[in-house]
Amino acid sequence: MRRFLVTLVVAGAVLAPATAAFAHGGEGANVTSYRTVVTGISSPMGGLTVRTVEGGARLELVNDTGRRIEVLGYSGEPYLELRPDGVYQNISSPAAYVNRTLTGDTPVPLTAAVTAPPTWQKIASGHAIRWHDQRAHWLGTTRPPQAVADPDHAHRLREWAVPLRDQVRVFEIRGTLDYEPPPVTWAWWAGAALTGLLLTALVRFRARLLAPLAVIAGLSVFGYAVMRGLDGAGWSGVLLVTGALALGAAWKHPPFYLALSGFVLAAFAGFGSSDVFLAAVVPAAGPGWPARLCIAATIATGGALALTGLLRMRDAVPATPEPSPTARVASDQG
Numbered sequence: 001m002r003r004f005l006v007t008l009v010v011a012g013a014v015l016a017p018a019t020a021a022f023a024h025g026g027e028g029a030n031v032t033s034y035r036t037v038v039t040g041i042s043s044p045m046g047g048l049t050v051r052t053v054e055g056g057a058r059l060e061l062v063n064d065t066g067r068r069i070e071v072l073g074y075s076g077e078p079y080l081e082l083r084p085d086g087v088y089q090n091i092s093s094p095a096a097y098v099n100r101t102l103t104g105d106t107p108v109p110l111t112a113a114v115t116a117p118p119t120w121q122k123i124a125s126g127h128a129i130r131w132h133d134q135r136a137h138w139l140g141t142t143r144p145p146q147a148v149a150d151p152d153h154a155h156r157l158r159e160w161a162v163p164l165r166d167q168v169r170v171f172e173i174r175g176t177l178d179y180e181p182p183p184v185t186w187a188w189w190a191g192a193a194l195t196g197l198l199l200t201a202l203v204r205f206r207a208r209l210l211a212p213l214a215v216i217a218g219l220s221v222f223g224y225a226v227m228r229g230l231d232g233a234g235w236s237g238v239l240l241v242t243g244a245l246a247l248g249a250a251w252k253h254p255p256f257y258l259a260l261s262g263f264v265l266a267a268f269a270g271f272g273s274s275d276v277f278l279a280a281v282v283p284a285a286g287p288g289w290p291a292r293l294c295i296a297a298t299i300a301t302g303g304a305l306a307l308t309g310l311l312r313m314r315d316a317v318p319a320t321p322e323p324s325p326t327a328r329v330a331s332d333q334g
Contacts, residue, residue: 030055030233031279033147034138034157035178041164043171050173053232055283056137057102058130059162059173060232070165071131074098075114078165080129087124092116099132104139130232135160136175147179155179180280183292188277192270192296196303203308210258210308214250217301218243221269224294227284242269249305255312262306270299 036056041048047064063069063082073079073095081088089096092112100106123129138144138157146155157179161172203210221243229235245261276282276292284291 192299195300199304218247220297230285233283258309266302
């Protein structure tokens with residue numbers, strides 16, 4: 001019982017600060033109901049590529065053409081310039097401030113105006129740039145009318161374009177913006193919970209299944225980490241570390257380690273990314289369901305490892321022997 005309490009205290013001490021970090025963004029997924037897709041460049045150039053990253057939150061433009069390519073702002077003013085020696089931003093463009101956040105709520109100083117001469121500031125040494133662009137996003141604080149009228153189906157909201165310039169030639173990045181209905185959130189949660197209980201029961205009666213369970217737990221976390229990385233959301237240290245902890249349970253699995261690693265896995269990697277159940281678009285490469293499946297598996301396997309560890313710790317506590325009838329009589333007579 002003492003080891004059980006120690007497990008809870010250690011897990012709580014580890015999880016408490018991390019949960020607060022997730023509440024402020026941290027490793028949490030930036031899920032949304034609006035899918036931004038790049039359909040192409042109106043005048044393609046060899047070495048010039050563009051894609052959406054971070055669940056569509058940013059556009060990423062890569063310029064390996066050896067030429068200067070400009071991204072124009074909302075009034076056609078110079079905003080970004082990708083040169084052979086790096087990326088420059090015109091701090092006299094209002095877009096330099098509006099695009100600092102996804103919601104565009106950064107105040108624009110009086111010195112920034114579309115008619116002001118460009119003031120270039122180098123912001124990167126490579127040939128790639130990522131930025132928020134309001135032309136490619138839904139900026140309303142409420143759902144669009146189409147989604148209000150029919151929230152259970154996808155809707156094309158608009159086609160968008162971001163102008164580029166190569167010397168005097170103007171062309172554009174083109175794309176689409178769609179509303180997509182959310183997944184059935186309760187079904188994902190119910191599936192994760194029921195699967196976790198089933199896995200706990202299986203391991204309870206088939207101990208040899210513990211190592212495969214730990215491997216599945218680790219692979220589910222790594223799978224989501226890879227999908228995030230391919231989408232440009234970055235390689236999450238939390239996901240990589242918790243996945244390694246799960247794989248460690250496949251090698252050696254004393255009850256205390258099982259309980260602790262299972263709690264950390266389910267809380268950090270599972271519940272910490274569970275907002276993928278809330279919206280259609282998640283910051284992961286490909287469709288949303290593989291990412292949701294990985295997180296559901298993480299919650300289920302992490303919970304199963306934790307419960308298995310706690311049950312084994314309980315079984316290891318020696319039972320208090322019942323006094324013999326003779327001893328009970330002697331005690332009563334005394």
